[in-house]
Amino acid sequence: MEIKFFPYDFEYKVKEDETFIYLYGKLENNSKICVIEKYRPYFYAQVSNIHRKQLNKRLSDLQIEDNKKIAKVTSYEECEKELLGKKKDFWKIYVNYPKAVPIISKELSQWGLECYEKDILYTHRYLRDREITPFTLVQAKGDFIDENRFRVPVFLAEEIKQFSKDRLKNVKLLSIDIETYSKNKIIQMDKNPILMIAFYGRDEKGKEFKKVITWKKFSEKKDYLEFVNDEIDLLNRFRQIMIDYNPDILTGYFSDGFDLPYIKTRAEKYKIKMDLGLDYSEIYTGSKYNNNNLSNATSKIKGILHLDIFKFIRNIFGKNLKTESYSLNAVSNELIGNSKHDIKIEKLADTWDNHPEKLIDFCEYNLHDAHLALQLFEKLFFDIIEFTKIIGLPSDDIIRMRFSKLVESYILQRAKEYNVIAPNKPAKNEIEQRFEETYEGGFVYEPTPGLYEDLIVFDFRSLYPTIITAHNIGPEALNCDCCDDKEKVPGKDNYWFCTRKKSFLSKVLERIILRRVDLKRLIKESNEEEKLLLESRSYALKVLANSFYGYMAFFGARWYCIECAKSTTAYARDYIQSTIKKAEEKQFQVVYADTDSCFLLLGDQIMDQAMEFMNEINFNLPGHMELEFEGYYPKGLFVALKGKEGGAKKKYALITKEGTLKITGFETVRRNWSPISKEVQQNVLRMVLEDKKEEALEYIKEMISKLKSGKISKEDLIIKTQITKDLRSYSSIGPHVAVALKMLEKDIPVGPGTIVEYIITKGSGLIRERAKMLEEVKQGEYDADYYLNNQLIPAVSSIFLVLGYNEEDLLGEGKQEGLGKFF
DNA sequence: TCCATCCGGGG
DNA sequence: GTGTACGGATGGA
Numbered sequence: 055m056e057i058k059f060f061p062y063d064f065e066y067k068v069k070e071d072e073t074f075i076y077l078y079g080k081l082e083n084n085s086k087i088c089v090i091e092k093y094r095p096y097f098y099a100q101v102s103n104i105h106r107k108q109l110n111k112r113l114s115d116l117q118i119e120d121n122k123k124i125a126k127v128t129s130y131e132e133c134e135k136e137l138l139g140k141k142k143d144f145w146k147i148y149v150n151y152p153k154a155v156p157i158i159s160k161e162l163s164q165w166g167l168e169c170y171e172k173d174i175l176y177t178h179r180y181l182r183d184r185e186i187t188p189f190t191l192v193q194a195k196g197d198f199i200d201e202n203r204f205r206v207p208v209f210l211a212e213e214i215k216q217f218s219k220d221r222l223k224n225v226k227l228l229s230i231d232i233e234t235y236s237k238n239k240i241i242q243m244d245k246n247p248i249l250m251i252a253f254y255g256r257d258e259k260g261k262e263f264k265k266v267i268t269w270k271k272f273s274e275k276k277d278y279l280e281f282v283n284d285e286i287d288l289l290n291r292f293r294q295i296m297i298d299y300n301p302d303i304l305t306g307y308f309s310d311g312f313d314l315p316y317i318k319t320r321a322e323k324y325k326i327k328m329d330l331g332l333d334y335s336e337i338y339t340g341s342k343y344n345n346n347n348l349s350n351a352t353s354k355i356k357g358i359l360h361l362d363i364f365k366f367i368r369n370i371f372g373k374n375l376k377t378e379s380y381s382l383n384a385v386s387n388e389l390i391g392n393s394k395h396d397i398k399i400e401k402l403a404d405t406w407d408n409h410p411e412k413l414i415d416f417c418e419y420n421l422h423d424a425h426l427a428l429q430l431f432e433k434l435f436f437d438i439i440e441f442t443k444i445i446g447l448p449s450d451d452i453i454r455m456r457f458s459k460l461v462e463s464y465i466l467q468r469a470k471e472y473n474v475i476a477p478n479k480p481a482k483n484e485i486e487q488r489f490e491e492t493y494e495g496g497f498v499y500e501p502t503p504g505l506y507e508d509l510i511v512f513d514f515r516s517l518y519p520t521i522i523t524a525h526n527i528g529p530e531a532l533n534c535d536c537c538d539d540k541e542k543v544p545g546k547d548n549y550w551f552c553t554r555k556k557s558f559l560s561k562v563l564e565r566i567i568l569r570r571v572d573l574k575r576l577i578k579e580s581n582e583e584e585k586l587l588l589e590s591r592s593y594a595l596k597v598l599a600n601s602f603y604g605y606m607a608f609f610g611a612r613w614y615c616i617e618c619a620k621s622t623t624a625y626a627r628d629y630i631q632s633t634i635k636k637a638e639e640k641q642f643q644v645v646y647a648d649t650d651s652c653f654l655l656l657g658d659q660i661m662d663q664a665m666e667f668m669n670e671i672n673f674n675l676p677g678h679m680e681l682e683f684e685g686y687y688p689k690g691l692f693v694a695l696k697g698k699e700g701g702a703k704k705k706y707a708l709i710t711k712e713g714t715l716k717i718t719g720f721e722t723v724r725r726n727w728s729p730i731s732k733e734v735q736q737n738v739l740r741m742v743l744e745d746k747k748e749e750a751l752e753y754i755k756e757m758i759s760k761l762k763s764g765k766i767s768k769e770d771l772i773i774k775t776q777i778t779k780d781l782r783s784y785s786s787i788g789p790h791v792a793v794a795l796k797m798l799e800k801d802i803p804v805g806p807g808t809i810v811e812y813i814i815t816k817g818s819g820l821i822r823e824r825a826k827m828l829e830e831v832k833q834g835e836y837d838a839d840y841y842l843n844n845q846l847i848p849a850v851s852s853i854f855l856v857l858g859y860n861e862e863d864l865l866g867e868g869k870q871e872g873l874g875k876f877f
Numbered sequence: 878t879c880c881a882t883c884c885g886g887g888g
Numbered sequence: 889g890t891g892t893a894c895g896g897a898t899g900g901a
């Protein structure tokens with residue numbers, strides 16, 4: 055019989071010398087299913103100069119003991135494939151189970167054979183070979199079989215193929231979050247119990263499911279609240295809820311390294327079988343989950359797709375965010391405009407022991423955290439889906455990848471189509487060598503400090519990707535034999551790239567670029583919901599395209615090519631520098647440039663002339679390269695490097711016609727600056743860019759006198775610094791450490807990760823002796839001189855210097871030379 | 878300034 | 889799971 059289903063979770067099992075892939079998913083009627091198919095593991099060996107008859111004999115005799123198993127070769131096929139641009143003969147060698155691949159290939163390497171694709175994960179290999187895309191409709195021919203140890207029907211497939219691009223739209227989501235007993239910020243899974251578990255789910259129809267279970271009773275009642283007797287009951291109840299609710303996707307925030315390992319640890323302690331897998335298997339956690347290295351732990355439940363949304367944010371999506379911290383609170387604030395509940399989680403243990411009547415606040419908090427994780431997941435689900443579909447690997451692997459791995463996975467996906475064999479990962483000594491390599495990056499034009507008007511900013515769209523494709527950059531094309539008389543890389547006389555045969559990498563990259571061009575057109579024509587999905591797709595493709603350049607210089611890359619990376623930046627420098635030159639030839643004054651952008655002054659010319667200049671540049675650009683008009687800014691400020699003559703690179707502020715500030719490189723966003731410095735810096739920048747120089751001077755003087763007279767509210771003076779290690783191990787006691795020690799004396803828990811907030815107060819002695827907690831400080835008790843010299847003045851001095859005022863001018867101490875000079 | 882170590886997220 | 893992170897910040901030499 056024939057069935058169609060949407061697979062989204064994958065594993066394999068070895069049964070009596072045969073290996074089966076298990077594809078968990080849903081039928082079109084929303085019911086769950088597990089489809090299994092036999093699949094044979096293999097790798098490649100290069101046999102170009104090998105005595106084949108002899109090899110055949112040796113392979114058939116080969117048997118290697120591996121625990122109780124015997125690894126052996128089952129068969130082989132001859133094939134021709136391309137390795138780094140050269141066609142070579144290979145044997146595709148099949149072995150009797152997946153883990154025999156590394157064992158057999160290692161032995162063959164010792165025989166002197168070059169082995170390839172011997173470390174491709176088995177499920178990944180399967181998905182690529184079968185061309186199956188997770189979350190989309192797949193057809194299977196075969197029959198249902200009796201498997202009593204399964205929570206869902208099992209279908210044994212004889213044939214599986216992708217049926218259509220239809221995507222699974224109805225998913226049942228569940229987010230979980232636990233709160234645990236912890237007295238001193240130290241997390242000890244083996245010692246401290248789980249106190250409560252929150253669930254926040256949404257089913258296929260959008261119906262919500264909310265629940266918090268806890269094992270301390272109190273009088274407050276809530277619909278979602280359920281009491282159990284003890285931690286054992288809590289764990290059993292958790293198991294039952296998971297089984298009953300039966301989500302397709304489970305999420306959480308750091309559930310990979312915290313919630314699931316914690317639950318597993320506690321369940322093991324009480325010998326409770328946490329057999330949540332659809333095959334009754336227990337929660338799987340990466341082996342190192344309890345020895346202090348949780349940050350890359352993985353937790354899986356077979357058949358239920360567990361996607362820790364923190365992982366996707368930390369590894370991939372976080373690069374779009376402004377936040378420096380990937381804490382649930384910071385991320386939720388930025389992405390969904392929602393904060394965690396404002397309670398002191400460090401008081402939970404005490405409340406649990408001594409004030410159970412107040413536990414309701416913690417239950418609310420618990421549920422809210424689960425809700426936040428669910429909302430984050432829903433916000434990013436399209437992005438995860440699109441990355442998954444484009445790369446064609448399981449989502450739970452995708453979200454755990456960094457950019458280099460994403461790109462490599464994408465390239466590997468294409469390798470099969472182009473009959474390309476993947477080069478091996480570098481060995482240890484090779485990696486060490488690669489680490490040594492450094493090279494020149496983008497070109498940055500040193501600005502002359504000043505306040506400029508009528509700035510036009512142009513930038514090259516996707517500069518590095520378009521250079522790579524336009525100049526056919528890639529390992530196979532580097533210094534080819536066929537065209538060494540051709541164009542050399544600018545400034546690199548010993549590098550050139552083939553102009554006859556396209557390199558595999560640039561072909562792959564070009565396809566991404568073209569797909570994005572298509573998508574942009576589609577997005578314009580599509581409705582709102584479709585648009586969101588297509589934008590996610592476009593974003594995923596953009597991330598991939600932009601990662602190619604970095605990938606070629608990445609030490610772990612299979613298609614590593616440092617010459618390619620060097621050439622890419624060399625071309626980029628050449629393009630931006632020649633753009634600057636041409637702009638100057640056209641009588642535009644260039645004030646700044648950085649890698650792919652160029653800032654010029656309109657001067658006496660009109661916008662049409664600037665556009666004409668851009669069109670002329672574009673006329674001569676190869677491939678998909680394009681210089682774009684980024685914007686017009688009435689005013690722009692470039693400041694000097696502290697204590698130096700020259701202009702600071704990557705530090706400037708622009709204002710748009712509409713009055714929006716574009717600030718780059720200034721301190722306004724950093725944590726260890728007090729709110730007052732940030733605010734003053736922003737205001738001064740705005741006034742200067744709005745051409746209100748005198749107003750800015752008056753403003754700063756007013757703020758200085760306000761500060762001096764003690765009128766700044768203490769909240770605006772808080773400096774925040776994070777405690778990063780155990781307090782005793784600090785050898786130099788900075789103000790934040792001194793305050794942390796005071797907090798400890800007052801029984802306020804402090805440990806690594808605590809952000810200490812303090813104010814520097816008046817008096818004599820060391821700064822650290824005058825650093826105090828907010829509540830200790832009376833209004834106006836702060837040390838005005840400290841704030842002036844270490845916060846306010848440093849935040850604005852470089853800006854005023856451009857206007858001709860030095861620090862004395864601001865402080866009203868010196869003569870006001872600036873006025874005469876500039877107005 | 879360089880090199881080695883520490884840290885993230887979670888309670 | 890055909891396996892063992894990684895890149896930035898920090899602090900000591």
